[in-house]
Amino acid sequence: MLHAEGTLKLGKVECWWPHTHLSPGSLPRLYAVNLVVEEEAGESLVPLERVGFRRLEQDAGDRFALIVNGERIFCRGTCWTPVDPLSLRGESSELRHSLEELCAAGANMVRVPGIVVYERNEFYGLCDELGLLVWQDFMFATLDYPTEVAGFSESVRQEAVGFLQRTRSRACLAVLCGSSEGHQQPAMLGLDAGDWESSFFDKWLPEKCAEIRPDVPWWPSTPTGGVLPFDPRVGTSHYFGVGGYRRSLDDVEITRPAFATECLALANPTGVHGPEKTSPLRVPRDRGADWDFADATRHYCDALFGVKPRDSAEQAAALRATTSIVMERTMQRLRDPRADCGGALVLSHRDPWACAGWGVRDHRGRPKSAWYGLARAWAPVAVSILDEGLAGLWIQVINDRPERLLRTLEIELVRENGIVVESVRHEIDVPARGSVLVSVEACIGRFVDSSYAYKFGPPNFVLAVARLRELDAEEEPPLLQVGTVAAFNLFNNSAPMEGNLSGKAFELSAKWSGWTDERAKLLLSSARPVTCLAIEVEGAIPDDNFFILPPGKPREVSVRQAGNDSIGTARIAALGSDEMILLEPPSVKS
Secondary structure: OOOOOOOOOOOOOOOOOOHHHOOOOOOOOOEOOEEEEEEOOEEEEEEOOOEOOOOEEEOOOOEOOEEEOOEEEOEEEEEOOOOOOOOOOOOHHHHHHHHHHHHHOOOOEEEEOOOOOOOOHHHHHHHHHHOOEEEEEOOOEOOOOOOOOHHHHHHHHHHHHHHHHHOOOOOOEEEEEOOEOOOHHHHHOOOOHHHHOOHHHHHHHHHHHHHHOOOOOEEOOEOEOOOOOOOOOOEEEEEOOOOOOOOOOOHHHHHOOOOEEEEOOOOOOOOOOOOOOOOHHHOOOOOOOOOOHHHHHHHHHHHHHOOOOOOHHHHHHHHHHHHHHHHHHHHHHHHOHHHOOOEEEEOOOEOOOOOOOOOOEOOOOOEOHHHHHHHHHHOOEEEEEEEOHHHOEEEEEEEOOOOOEEEEEEEEEEOOOOOEEEEEEEEEEEOOOEEEEEEHHHHHOOOOOOOOOOOOOOOOOOEEEEEEEOOOOOOOOOOEOOOOEEEEOOOOOOOOOHHHOOOEOOOOEEEEEEEOOOEEEEEEEOOOOEEEEEEEEOOEEEOOOOEEEOOOOOEEEEEEEOOOOOOOOEEEEEOOEOOOEEEOOOOOOO
16 A cells, blocks of 8 residues: 655635535535656656645634634534435435535535444545535444443544544535534433543544544534533534424524534424325334324424314325424524524434434435425525514525625515505615624514514414515516515414414416426416415425415426436425315426
């Protein structure tokens, strides 16, 4: 084996960034590296791995955060599960597809937790290429390891060094973490902090990481950081206040997690239409608990809608809507700069088998309803409508891109019958990698009880809509743009959304508006506000789904071929409606 060492001094280089913090269409900057070998016959080039250059720092305060190239960023993504739970490898094409889908959804970090395996080199190379940060646990989780036993100690030391050496050129590695729940488990068992101490975890492993990867921040375990290692306000946490512990949706604002390396564990239903068909035995539960995570999902369904569904099909639809809504709203609050949260990683990425599991993608890798809610909240340029209680509704625009964003913000307040009672435009200037927050009532210019907090009589509207438009766009756009957001103002603390499970007639319409072999477009419209529109297309996956559809404004949704199947029949239904639209497969190429 050839071993060569040297020092290379470079001039000015372009930094590697997470893809969310680059201009649209840009890729992270990687540089080709070649080893020049001088032989008698002349020089030959040996191509090596491409490398990226970036500066990573950990925020020095109590609230864990990452600073990339001088910018504090909000890390979001999932806790990784291997694409093949049996071989733990899977096909290269499927691995690439899974990571590309994460990027397309607006995620910029993936955590390899200590309960799985170190991923193969290809995984880290793809994360470099695509601009995904990697939170890397060493493969220690929840157990008291015999690190002082000679044979075991030598084995895990070789394992750790081997991993560090084979990934030493990877720009994507963002955190090296000693273990998963290595501090939490003994603390919850009532052991003293001294009982957690280990020369391997406290001295040898961090020193070896600093020796081989001095550019990557070290973190001893997750969760840890507070007087109790699971205090969510300090260091890192596994935050399940919203989720398994069934706290109210505003618990995320009360608790204020600093950095959630796991969060939002719910039993996420599979499919799009019809009752859940997987075994209840596959629903995750905590050992010894008298509830499972399906109970948690039903809890939030009851809290949001306030009435029992009429049948199993409507219940399944309401549960799918619930996970999408809860994921989107909670992630919006965590991402709010006022929350001072450094990141949130959802548990988990993908189910190992067909089930209503923690995965936000199913065992085939296809997105569940929760995935779409997260994607809207994760977008590099994200617009959200926030209920600020007695202060009314506020619109927040977050811009991760390196360019300043000058836009017109259009706000509409809409009644149940589709009539727009307020419409106003407001120019906004969002700094590069910054945000703005504007009051709906300040934009309108008067009090309208936008959050329906005062309740002086019946609400004057049920839906708020916000969209960004180009500054010079005078004409009304014919279609709702991607990125338009809407929110029913009778959410959560004000009142349940009980009017949405009542067998309404929405006057929903749908048609194909263009197609090729691999992609098609659906044109959708409704005469009344739709809480959750569900789209299922045989052999295809929609780019957006389970979203609010405002009335009177058509929206175009692209669907793309899944696998080798042809794009087939489309089924579209609105939550609370007894009607389902069936569209035959598109048969004419545009």
